[in-house]
Amino acid sequence: MNDPLQQLIEAIKVGNRKIAATATQTALDSGSSGKEVLGALSEGMDDVGKRFKANEIFVPEVLVAARAMKKSMELLEPILVKSGIKPEHTLVIGTVKGDLHDIGKNLVAMMMKGANFNVIDLGTNLPAQTILDAAIEHKADLVGLSALLTTTMPAMRETVALMNKEPHPFKIIVGGAPITQDFADDIGADGFAIDAASTVELARTLVTSS
Amino acid sequence: MNQSSKKQSNGFNEMKAAPETLKYSVIACDVFKEELESLGGEKPPWSGIQYLEMGLHDQPDLLRKSISIALRKLEMNASIEAIVFVYGLCGTGLVGISPSRCPIIIPRAHDCVSILLGSPKRHSEILQKYPEAYFYSPGWVRGKRAPGPDREKHLRAFYTQRYGDDQELVDELLEADKESFAHHNCAAYVDLTQNEKAEDYCKSCAHSLGWKFRKLEGDPRLLHDLLYGPWDDKRFLIVQPGRSIALSTDSKVLREQ
Numbered sequence: 001m002n003d004p005l006q007q008l009i010e011a012i013k014v015g016n017r018k019i020a021a022t023a024t025q026t027a028l029d030s031g032s033s034g035k036e037v038l039g040a041l042s043e044g045m046d047d048v049g050k051r052f053k054a055n056e057i058f059v060p061e062v063l064v065a066a067r068a069m070k071k072s073m074e075l076l077e078p079i080l081v082k083s084g085i086k087p088e089h090t091l092v093i094g095t096v097k098g099d100l101h102d103i104g105k106n107l108v109a110m111m112m113k114g115a116n117f118n119v120i121d122l123g124t125n126l127p128a129q130t131i132l133d134a135a136i137e138h139k140a141d142l143v144g145l146s147a148l149l150t151t152t153m154p155a156m157r158e159t160v161a162l163m164n165k166e167p168h169p170f171k172i173i174v175g176g177a178p179i180t181q182d183f184a185d186d187i188g189a190d191g192f193a194i195d196a197a198s199t200v201e202l203a204r205t206l207v208t209s210s
Numbered sequence: 211m212n213q214s215s216k217k218q219s220n221g222f223n224e225m226k227a228a229p230e231t232l233k234y235s236v237i238a239c240d241v242f243k244e245e246l247e248s249l250g251g252e253k254p255p256w257s258g259i260q261y262l263e264m265g266l267h268d269q270p271d272l273l274r275k276s277i278s279i280a281l282r283k284l285e286m287n288a289s290i291e292a293i294v295f296v297y298g299l300c301g302t303g304l305v306g307i308s309p310s311r312c313p314i315i316i317p318r319a320h321d322c323v324s325i326l327l328g329s330p331k332r333h334s335e336i337l338q339k340y341p342e343a344y345f346y347s348p349g350w351v352r353g354k355r356a357p358g359p360d361r362e363k364h365l366r367a368f369y370t371q372r373y374g375d376d377q378e379l380v381d382e383l384l385e386a387d388k389e390s391f392a393h394h395n396c397a398a399y400v401d402l403t404q405n406e407k408a409e410d411y412c413k414s415c416a417h418s419l420g421w422k423f424r425k426l427e428g429d430p431r432l433l434h435d436l437l438y439g440p441w442d443d444k445r446f447l448i449v450q451p452g453r454s455i456a457l458s459t460d461s462k463v464l465r466e467q
Contacts, residue, residue: 014379015382064379067386098341100394150321177301177302
């Protein structure tokens with residue numbers, strides 16, 4: 001397996017940071033574009049997401065894969081900046097009030113960063129007003145809300161309701177283990193994504209349609 | 211509504227007031243074994259409890275499948291008239307479950323924590339107050355799933371079997387597992403059975419993780435009434451044959467659809 005992009009995909013799948021870093025560097029040195037490297041990262045993480053969903057791997061394996069992706073992105077970011085590719089859209093993201101679980105949110109933030117979005121990560125356990133204020137302050141195109149617990153789903157509803165009280169320019173994406181499309185529709189969110197990889201696709205669709 | 215479900219509906223109305231007049235069976239998460247044994251006494255009014263493995267809520271589809279199989283099996287026993295679920299929403303693993311013959315009685319609860327604390331309202335209030343709490347109970351301690359030294363031992367053995375040739379990766383996976391609990395800083399112990407051994411174990415987990423230990427007063431009323439009635443609509447959902455369990459994002463937690 002000599003293709004460094006293929007090596008990178010495999011390194012992400014097994015969460016090998018060292019190989020992810022060397023494969024990224026080799027790929028860039030041998031003329032791969034930033035976009036191609038991002039594509040490889042996305043392909044690797046997509047596979048990780050699928051195996052997680054199928055219960056073949058567990059949270060620690062996803063986290064280790066995410067660390068490998070982060071390592072690769074550290075090498076990639078200066079290249080992207082140098083090439084003048086600037087993020088066109090801003091995502092403000094966080095977990096809703098009462099929910100401190102941030103693994104999913106962090107994965108989405110990283111994938112969105114990798115997809116060239118300007119990501120403002122507000123962290124966890126956020127009051128609705130804090131998220132709304134940040135969305136306005138950062139002129140967000142998208143707001144991402146995450147909840148892992150069914151106990152915090154009402155807080156997600158309240159957050160979306162507060163945002164939708166007044167007209168706003170951003171689209172709201174919701175996600176997290178117990179969230180469904182029905183729930184997203186019911187609370188007035190603009191979109192629901194089942195995992196980090198599909199959030200990127202959804203985000204692209206939403207920003208182009210607006 | 212066909213004739214048989216009409217009859218069951220009437221049966222349910224009777225058992226709402228006096229469940230002891232009907233023959234019902236129980237499907238419970240194994241996490242409740244201590245509490246159910248304590249509440250059941252020597253001669254419980256229900257005919258049999260089937261325990262399912264704890265922790266299935268991590269894989270909601272598998273939980274749904276396991277419960278549905280147990281439910282179908284019980285429904286084949288013509289003498290059983292209703293089935294009590296000692297489960298809550300459990301990571302949405304209960305959503306979609308539908309009885310074909312016997313009404314299901316299920317508490318309006320998010321999970322075992324709501325049940326042990328006595329209500330989803332109290333559960334939410336405690337979570338708002340201590341969002342960093344990780345809940346322990348005697349069953350959860352017995353299952354060795356809670357963060358602490360045993361979990362680490364179990365995970366090391368599991369990952370060594372899976373990635374044995376790469377100990378560096380195994381170490382990293384264990385570190386990542388700890389990271390996944392990094393937002394917790396408090397071991398919150400809820401017990402209805404005065405299990406000192408489990409409480410001490412929880413304290414030792416808190417100590418080894420550098421977390422605070424907090425004992426929360428359990429409230430047995432929801433679990434007691436789930437097992438003995440009355441099954442009032444405020445605290446319990448009755449799912450009639452042909453209908454299914456659905457999520458309700460208001461204070462009712464569950465609804466029938």
